[in-house]
Amino acid sequence: MSAKEAQARIRINRLLEDAGWRFFDDEIGSANIALEPHVKITRTELDEFGDNFERSSGGYVDFLLLDERGFPLIVLEAKAEDKHPLVGKEQAREYAESQNCQFIILSNGNMHYFWDLNSGNPYVITHFPSPDSIDGYRSNSTDTSALINEPVDDDYIALTQLPDYASQAGWVNESERSAFIEKNRLRFLRAYQKQALQSIQSAVAEGKTRFLFEMATGTGKTLTSAAVIKLFLRTGNARRVLFLVDRLELEDQANKAFNFLLKNDFTSLIYKEQRGDWRKAEIVVTTVQSLMVNNKFERLFNPNDFDLVISDESHRSIGGNARAVFEYFTGFKLGLTATPKDYLKKFDAGKSDDPREFERRMLMDTYRTFGCESGEPTFRYSLLDGVKDGFLINPIVVDARTDITTQLLSDEGYSVTLPISEDEEESKETFYQRDFEKKFFSEPTNRVFCETFLANAMRDPVSGDIGKGLVFAVSQHHAARLTQMLNEIADQMFPGRYKSDFAVQVTSQIKGAQQYTINFANNNLLGSANFIDSYKTSKARICVTVGMMTTGYDCPDILNLALMRPVFSPQDFVQIKGRGTRKHNFLEQLFDDQLKDAVVEPQKLHFKLFDFFANCEYFEEKFDYDEILELPKPRSGGGGGEPPPPPELYDSLDPDAIQEVRETQIGVEGMRIDRMFFKRFEDQVQADSELRQHVDDENWEQAAAELVRKYFHKPKEFFDEEKLSKAAGVDRRVSLREILEKVFGLIDEFKSKDELLEEEFHKFMLDLQPEDAQHISAIKYFFKAYATDGELREIIKEGRFAELHVHPGFTVTDYRAVPEQWRNRVPQYVRDYLPLDRFM
Template sequence: MSLRKEATARIKINRLLEAAGWRFFDDKNGPANVVLEPNVKLKPEHIESLGADFEKSAKGFIDFLLLNKDGKPLIVLEAKSEDKDPRIGKEQARKYARSQNARFVILSNGNIHYLWDLEQGNPTVITTFPGPDEIKNHYAFEPNAERLFAEKVERDFIVLTQMPGYASEAAWKNDGERAAFVEKQKLRFLRPYQERAIQEIQKSAKKGATRFLFEMATGTGKTLTSAAVIKLFLKTRNAKRVLFLVDRLELETQADKAFKAYLKNDFTSIIYKEQRDDWRKADIVVTTVQSLLFNDKYRRLFSPTDFDLVISDEAHRSIGGNARAVFEYFIGYKLGLTATPKDYLKQSKKAKSTERDPREAERRMMLDTYRTFGCESGDPTFRYSLLDGVREGFLINPYVIDARTGVTTQLLSDEGFTIETTADDGTEIKEAFGGRDFEKRFFAEATNQAFCRTLLEHGMRDPISGEFGKTIAFAVSQNHAAKITQILNELADQMWPGRYQSDFAMQVTSDVPASQQMTINFANNNLGSHSGFIENYRTSKARVCVTVGMMTTGYDCPDILNLALMRPIFSPSDFVQMKGRGTRKHSFTEELFDPVQKAARGDVQKTAFRLFDFFANCEFFEEKFEYDQELALPKPAAIQWW
């Protein structure tokens, strides 16, 4: 009997929806605007015979999701069998509606129906279902630059979404408990410069600008700032849906996770590849440019009006080349983000031939990016440099050590590393090699030994445990990374006998299984398990990650104390990103579990980090660079073999 009552209720609800103008299938009036629970395969001839499974709420399925004309969630319809009061599904429906960012709920058993505006009052009895045109969508797209400008953006702009009533909480009102309360609730207040960035967009938009560019140093919170921009546009109805473009898979997950943490109470964020069939339900769609380019997907599956705000992370990468077509396809506001300083737009004075200068191609790409975002003058909409962050106490400037050798100096000259050889016919031949050749042709074991020993002897130590500080070493290739890792582990076994079991250094490159998880574990202080140097202290047993390019853009590991550039870097943006892995501040005391130890130590802050430059990279990117320290590496013949 129960199954029959469920089926009867479903048939009645289907008919009521159709009578109100809702469509289960595409027809001459437009596309389908009713989405059923995901495990129901519905065909037109079966529409009146279904119903047996719609009551399976334990799996968390929405019975009916009604969409507005833009394909976004408008109404969650919670169905119950005829013999049940539909209001028993009230809290379940509220949860579903919040998860979909739908404002309205219908509760129905086929005979009795309630309409509920979640923002206004309680469920009200209705006799017929409202049609698509009879209910106002609070996400109606009405762009208005004046409304955008008038929106007040203060430091708690994001927090008011995370916890609207935070200011009324007792722990917030108590000065002694406030810091712990903010940390526990993971509330993210905007910093003053982030507020200024948003305000610059507001002022530019009021003047008629539709394109904006933020130049913000690594570690200054571009994702949080982006979240504030997204909220501003969605809240003021200057965008109904936002596209966030990245150029690497790991950044996709990172951005989506952040947007959920900051905005989930008001807006829905998804990764496109994970929800290809229902991306229209989301306010924020995160994807890689490559995903949309594949098989011309962006043209086949999207309309130019599907996104009203497009944000491009590391803009000169995610809109370069073919990716520009994706970026320009969508109509609306455009925001570019970059960490590469304006100074790198200057043409190198050292290069004898700019066509051969590896910086030139990226310089041109950056200039093109500035033009794309309406910044032909070279001045972005908003700029916040590494030096700005250091001056205001938000970032740490590196202590840069010049550790080049004669070989590495020549490799970075304009001509490359030049050697003379004799051909078969006896003629003298000069052969030049660039950076891509050196690992294969010139890297002797002794040179790698010198690099590793220099790093271990001069690298910073952890201020709590005294062990070698967490380090990222950038190698030339995966083979080179394997060599460096082996040498570091051999040296560690000599310096700290019995302490490590070939896990002092670990290779973290794309051909290593689970390498992506290794980067996460290193950031979470659990790579190779926890260190045993000191009790009740959370830090990673593995002290050095040797990588090529995985741990650059967007990798957040604030307790890094040493960076080793064991490779030449020719890309300005790569150089900025690698250097930026160490600029974030960190409190080491927070990793202590024992309150007594923590109190005795006080607040031990990261105040510096060391950048070991084995290839004069800093000098390569600047006309003149003054190193903080110079180390004279031994000549290969004098290097001891271990």
């Protein structure tokens, strides 16, 4: 038996026992794990092999898990850890059918799939189901035909809100219908929202249990989600739904929406507010972060407590270890994301065996999670679709770069010429993103930003005030200074009107900032209707933020967005731009009919995007869409302890001025970033015959040097290992050799950080052979944490073990679980053999 087979067997045995399955009779109950028919194994044999058994005289040992009556319930097909679990799929199906089993688990010890033969395809699970949970899941298996055949019309939600609306006089009389809808706040599905639901019905008819919606900001993901929830609950395909979000304000926002839309049929609640009564609700809303703390989700819920799990902003809320929460639950899964398809689409399919290669590199984890391995979501509705159909709007871009911000743009990146000291001549320093945030620009530059913004901002069509807006700053310190400047300038423009209430800093350091975002959306930040009694609009006109109000923030009456910082990520740029794309009728906030007649343009048809750093030009003309701008790794800390105080911004009294204010209305064709995500880096490199020859000759050192010399850090591309790693969707920095191997087809995919760690851990265990196999999980967890966490390495090195009590990733309990002899072996091996830069 190979070591890989042994390691897989150890983990599978442990996972079964942890889930409550028993190899032998004990005080809890009878054994409910049977090995392959006619193969028996005794406790003595199990101890003798140390759980490392794999073969018997009858062949490979399979697991047959039994129900409480001793009947076959689940077939567990085990493979060695170097084999993909799905290779045993058909073998397991044949065996399950012969045993009359509905359920199958496919596992190699590291990756596990659960398969209900009656309802779809295998899907990833992170824990083995317990005997109780799987039996409960079996008893609640449903007939999907009701869901597939459920009629879904545009009044699908309205029928829940007001079941007899169509027979009421206000609806029957067409002249009164608009007022009737507004009075009863009825919500009707748009054509594309119905198509989204119909796409799920079609997917379920094909046996799928996972779905992904890619819908642009402002296209009604919450309303669509409510309709999906009703579809599953009403047809009996779900008893209870879990709605996962990744921020507190989205938790409250979603719960209020579901109660408003579905309260006549179903109950929605926020888990943390009603922990004792959550089972009484059909819809439970919570943040994924709250469930991740100490794996709380495993203690609070059974895997089959929710039959439908919806992940909002799924590109983030299932990222990293948060995915464990999502995968823990059985049943149907739906992901929602605002990332349009067009960000990912740009390459010559005719020159590649894989015409969706780069798209999958960036987002394949999301697609795979939701059963969309082809890279096509279950349903897509992009910003361009929304603009074309008249539901969304594009911005008026206000290009207002200054002398200094223009100077910051160079062939090398963002740079600025500054005197190093009074005695030296000027010397040019180059700042990349994180550096740039520390050494920002001068007070005069900040002031000219604020003055230009307020002088050219769109005005509220009712009150004539500066239209509501968001300003995006570099850091919390920068946000504080911009807020002060905006209030000072507003006092000059509108003497005595605002009294420092014009602009508000909304960042994580500000107490109550979360409520500020809600109040701003509800037009009650620092007061409302202050200047026109019958008009409800926030007294505070501008929120200055860094990142709190970028994703999922719904405030449709925003008229002005200002980028007072460079933006390096296309995703961030699109999310920020999306805050303004919703349409709005300002008369909805005005309660004086005479004043309504005087409003010339009550509809929001445009919004302004102020760009002080040529971000739009960069993403339109210069960004290569294989990458994001260069982001050097932060300098390693000096051994834990308190983080350093926030750096002071670079200060100068040198004057600065706007070079030109140029406004450009974006048409229905959208911005380039709305049409594509990145072009193909491979196209350029694959055409280089000299590089190809070096690779063919396996002259890797010279090939790497040529790659850097010819293609890296050029004015148009700015390629490097880190940015190409991000473009490929890899969670680590890939090496130059790996890049060359991928470009020239020598490898199919880049390995993830965890895959590399698994390989290194196997080498480590083969080299040192653990005596105590039962602690292998604890040793592996320590190995991975130590290899990837610089702060943890410093804590261990300096013996500051008390700090593990507050360490977020590796606790004192984790450390104590590691046998004493391994606490030194792991660090020594990592120091001697692991190239840690591969895991950055």
